[in-house]
Amino acid sequence: xxxxxxxxxxxxxxxxxxxxxxxxxxxxxxxxxxxxxxxxxxxxxxxxxxxxxxxxxxxxxxxxxxxxxxxxxxxxxxxxxxxxxxxxxxxxxxxxxxxxxxxxxxxxxxxxxxxxxxxxxxxxxxxxxxxxxxxxxxxxxxxxxxxxxxxxxxxxxxxxxxxxxxxxxxxxxxxxxxxxxxxxxxxxxxxxxxxxxxxxxxxxxxxxxxxxxxxxxxxxxxxxxxxxxxxxxxxxxxxxxxxxxxxxxxxxxxxxxxxxxxxxxxxxxxxxxxxxxxxxxxxxxxxxxxxx
Amino acid sequence: xxxxxxxxxxxxxxxxxxxxxxxxxxxxxxxxxxxxxxxxxxxxxxxxxxxxxxxxxxxxxxxxxxxxxxxxxxxxxxxxxxxxxxxxxxxxxxxxxxxxxxxxxxxxxxxxxxxxxxxxxxxxxxxxxxxxxxxxxxxxxxxxxxxxxxxxxxxxxxxxxxxxxxxxxxxxxxxxxxxxxxxxx
Numbered sequence: 001x002x003x004x005x006x007x008x009x010x011x012x013x014x015x016x017x018x019x020x021x022x023x024x025x026x027x028x029x030x031x032x033x034x035x036x037x038x039x040x041x042x043x044x045x046x047x048x049x050x051x052x053x054x055x056x057x058x059x060x061x062x063x064x065x066x067x068x069x070x071x072x073x074x075x076x077x078x079x080x081x082x083x084x085x086x087x088x089x090x091x092x093x094x095x096x097x098x099x100x101x102x103x104x105x106x107x108x109x110x111x112x113x114x115x116x117x118x119x120x121x122x123x124x125x126x127x128x129x130x131x132x133x134x135x136x137x138x139x140x141x142x143x144x145x146x147x148x149x150x151x152x153x154x155x156x157x158x159x160x161x162x163x164x165x166x167x168x169x170x171x172x173x174x175x176x177x178x179x180x181x182x183x184x185x186x187x188x189x190x191x192x193x194x195x196x197x198x199x200x201x202x203x204x205x206x207x208x209x210x211x212x213x214x215x216x217x218x219x220x221x222x223x224x225x226x227x228x229x230x231x232x233x234x235x236x237x238x239x240x241x242x243x244x245x246x247x248x249x250x251x252x253x254x255x256x257x258x259x260x261x262x263x264x265x266x267x268x269x270x271x272x273x274x275x276x277x278x279x280x281x282x283x284x285x286x287x288x289x290x291x292x
Numbered sequence: 293x294x295x296x297x298x299x300x301x302x303x304x305x306x307x308x309x310x311x312x313x314x315x316x317x318x319x320x321x322x323x324x325x326x327x328x329x330x331x332x333x334x335x336x337x338x339x340x341x342x343x344x345x346x347x348x349x350x351x352x353x354x355x356x357x358x359x360x361x362x363x364x365x366x367x368x369x370x371x372x373x374x375x376x377x378x379x380x381x382x383x384x385x386x387x388x389x390x391x392x393x394x395x396x397x398x399x400x401x402x403x404x405x406x407x408x409x410x411x412x413x414x415x416x417x418x419x420x421x422x423x424x425x426x427x428x429x430x431x432x433x434x435x436x437x438x439x440x441x442x443x444x445x446x447x448x449x450x451x452x453x454x455x456x457x458x459x460x461x462x463x464x465x466x467x468x469x470x471x472x473x474x475x476x477x
Contacts (some may be wrong), residue, residue, distance in 0.1 A: 056461070
């Protein structure tokens with residue numbers, strides 16, 4: 001059996017804007033017997049630097065991977081962006097000698113070396129693959145049978161398939177299955193694998209809002225009572241930005257957006273206060289009423 | 293009978309006319325040396341990337357197919373001064389759907405990197421890069437937020453090794469690029 005012990009790579013955006021994701025994840029993983037080890041130090045995964053300097057991104061990501069190698073622990077990330085970058089760089093450096101040499105040349109200057117001894121997993125991969133659906137099911141005490149939700153896995157946990165290969169990017173089912181374990185019904189809707197647009201916020205704000213609005217429209221059309229995400233950036237687009245989208249397009253959604261561990265936590269019978277449900281921008285009271 | 297709307301003809305000044313003296317035949321080789329962009333010459337212009345691109349649906353200028361063709365033709369100056377390249381949201385749909393495995397998003401990344409080397413960088417990236425240099429993180433996380441973490445019972449956020457991060461900015465040559473960068477859109 002795989003030892004359920006991981007080094008938590010928290011990333012920047014979760015401590016900056018979404019402690020609710022961290023709080024609910026810690027609570028739920030504790031209940032599942034997953035041990036999280038804190039990183040003694042880390043830096044940004046490198047994601048925001050790829051567009052401006054690829055080598056800089058590779059090196060910053062590799063530095064984090066080296067820190068994990070020193071601890072001899074596999075990494076768990078909660079953010080799709082961190083996962084996408086760290087997993088990609090880890091695999092690329094393991095496979096491509098030339099790039100590894102180049103990056104190690106940079107790292108040598110700070111007394112570090114990438115060896116390629118660990119793996120990187122996202123929360124949903126750890127839950128589906130290492131913890132397993134059976135074990136999760138055992139912890140569900142209050143099945144959410146009355147709840148109908150829609151999932152949004154986001155991009156960097158499924159694409160590009162060449163570096164992730166965990167599931168079919170055209171029809172990602174991991175998050176769906178994780179939702180079904182809680183007893184909630186996961187509804188299909190149009191263009192499920194579509195991007196939230198968050199990575200270009202700051203360069204262009206109009207397009208991401210249009211993309212997010214379209215997704216909320218599709219979700220509303222199938223009658224979902226809530227949306228479930230597993231990435232902080234996607235969550236910001238649909239939850240924090242939902243009132244802004246409603247104003248900009250003169251539409252009303254009122255769709256609560258929950259981090260997956262918040263949904264699982266409710267099914268486990270954990271009190272809503274312990275899952276930081278009050279931190280959500282879109283009021284989730286109606287979800288709590290359906291669940292109780 | 294339904295009225296057929298006639299599309300207004302594009303003005304000659306708006307059409308992109310390709311002039312031979314603007315083409316740098318070496319550019320495609322330069323690009324294909326960059327990791328991830330090796331297969332730029334394999335693109336046969338089927339347009340799958342543009343058809344499946346979420347950004348192209350909402351922007352009338354962002355067309356990945358066109359960016360790849362311009363790269364093949366060597367329209368270097370046009371590409372590296374065009375703010376449209378900053379619209380890719382890196383959803384990687386184009387990479388997964390390309391029948392020739394061209395790695396379109398990686399080529400767009402290569403074009404962005406070259407633009408930055410020339411001294412043009414969107415303000416948001418400059419800001420995040422400076423944040424990383426100052427704090428180790430892409431955002432400046434205020435003392436208030438750090439205090440709130442404690443109140444919520446979360447472990448304190450470790451301080452990043454700023455010396456190490458700064459050294460890496462220097463050895464990759466990125467520090468210098470960051471200094472000279474003027475703001476793109």
